[in-house]
Amino acid sequence: NAGVTQTPKFRVLKTGQSMTLLCAQDMNHEYMYWYRQDPGMGLRLIHYSVGEGTTAKGEVPDGYNVSRLKKQNFLLGLESAAPSQTSVYFCATRPGPNRAYEQYFGPGTRLTVT
Amino acid sequence: GDSVTQMEGPVTLSEEAFLTINCTYTATGYPSLFWYVQYPGEGLQLLLKATKADDKGSNKGFEATYRKETTSFHLEKGSVQVSDSAVYFCAPHYGGSQGNLIFGKGTKLSVKP
Numbered sequence: 001n002a003g004v005t006q007t008p009k010f011r012v013l014k015t016g017q018s019m020t021l022l023c024a025q026d027m028n029h030e031y032m033y034w035y036r037q038d039p040g041m042g043l044r045l046i047h048y049s050v051g052e053g054t055t056a057k058g059e060v061p062d063g064y065n066v067s068r069l070k071k072q073n074f075l076l077g078l079e080s081a082a083p084s085q086t087s088v089y090f091c092a093t094r095p096g097p098n099r100a101y102e103q104y105f106g107p108g109t110r111l112t113v114t
Numbered sequence: 115g116d117s118v119t120q121m122e123g124p125v126t127l128s129e130e131a132f133l134t135i136n137c138t139y140t141a142t143g144y145p146s147l148f149w150y151v152q153y154p155g156e157g158l159q160l161l162l163k164a165t166k167a168d169d170k171g172s173n174k175g176f177e178a179t180y181r182k183e184t185t186s187f188h189l190e191k192g193s194v195q196v197s198d199s200a201v202y203f204c205a206p207h208y209g210g211s212q213g214n215l216i217f218g219k220g221t222k223l224s225v226k227p
Contacts, residue, residue, distance in 0.1 A: 004157075042203065042219035043158075090157055099146045099207045100165045103215055105157035 002026055004106040006091050012112045013081045021076040021109050023091030031094040032074040033058075033103065034066060036087040043090065049074055050097070081113045116140050120204045120218030127194055127225050135189040135221045137178075137204035145206035147171075147180055147187040148215065152201045161189075161202070194225045 007022045023032065034046040045058030047066040055066045063085060065077045078085060088110050092103040121136040139145060146165045150158040162171030167182035176191045189202060204218040 040219065043217040092158075100163070102148060102160045102163060103150075103158075105150075105159065107157045 004091055004093055004104050006089075006106040006109050008109060009107070010110050012114065013078075014114055015082060017081050018077070018079050019081065019111075020078075021089055021091075021111075023074040023076070023106060025072055025074075025093045025104075027093060027095075027104065028071070029093035029104070030071075030096045032068065033092040033094070034064070034074065034076045035090045035092065036060065036085075037090060037108075038087050046076065046089075081111075083113045085111065086113045087111060116142055116145075116206070116208050116216055118204055118206050118216050118218045121221050122219075123201075123221040123223065125221060125223050127223070129196055129225055129227050130193045131225075133189070133191040133194045133198075133223065135202055135204075135223075137187045137189065137218060139185050139187065139204075139206040139216075141182075141185045143208045144182075145208045147178070148205040148207065149176070149178055149187070149189050150203040150205055150217075152203065152220070154200070158203060194223070196225045196227055199223055199225045 004025045030051050033048040035043045044060045049055050049068040052071040067075045088108050090108050091106040094103050095101050118139045148163045149161040151161040152158045162173040164171040164180040170179045178187050178189045201220045201222045203220045205215045207215045
């Protein structure tokens with residue numbers, strides 16, 4: 001089992017360019033999340049999904065869009081990248097809503113916007 | 115709203131020293147409590163958890179006890195190793211339809227030989 005994978009691992013964009021980050025999981029988990037991690041800020045939730053076909057906004061959703069067309073994939077899109085979106089992006093999954101369930105994280109995507 | 119306060123870092127210790135990283139959470143509900151660890155260049159992974167009051171989570175020599183009376187979940191290890199150098203995150207989970215975890219800002223631990 002691969003667990004949670006993220007594509008790509010690294011990317012450099014110019015301001016105004018667009019891109020899509022892919023998160024894929026083979027654990028049949030219902031919940032999926034996108035976080036960004038910045039120095040001194042910890043993890044901040046961008047968007048999340050509680051099942052196929054559903055998405056919801058997290059703490060810092062502006063400038064990002066997401067889609068969950070298939071249960072195993074969660075896509076994060078940047079329509080017009082800005083330097084403030086330079087960050088490390090993590091995808092995570094969770095089996096369901098039970099508060100005892102842990103989250104499973106991908107290895108991250110390091111994005112630089114120049 | 116719900117929140118978590120975690121000891122600020124960075125923390126630098128010598129090998130075999132005792133480690134404590136403090137974590138307190140707001141008491142608006144009855145969360146499950148997690149500690150996650152992030153090794154350099156990697157994603158987060160679960161270190162330990164506790165789901166009810168007085169439960170003790172433990173793993174890799176680390177321990178944390180769910181203290182409902184003080185709303186705390188402090189991480190401890192009796193003798194740290196160089197390989198424990200990482201960033202540690204405290205994360206209460208309050209459940210509900212959103213199913214989201216709240217993360218502390220992280221504490222960076224460096225262990226010197």
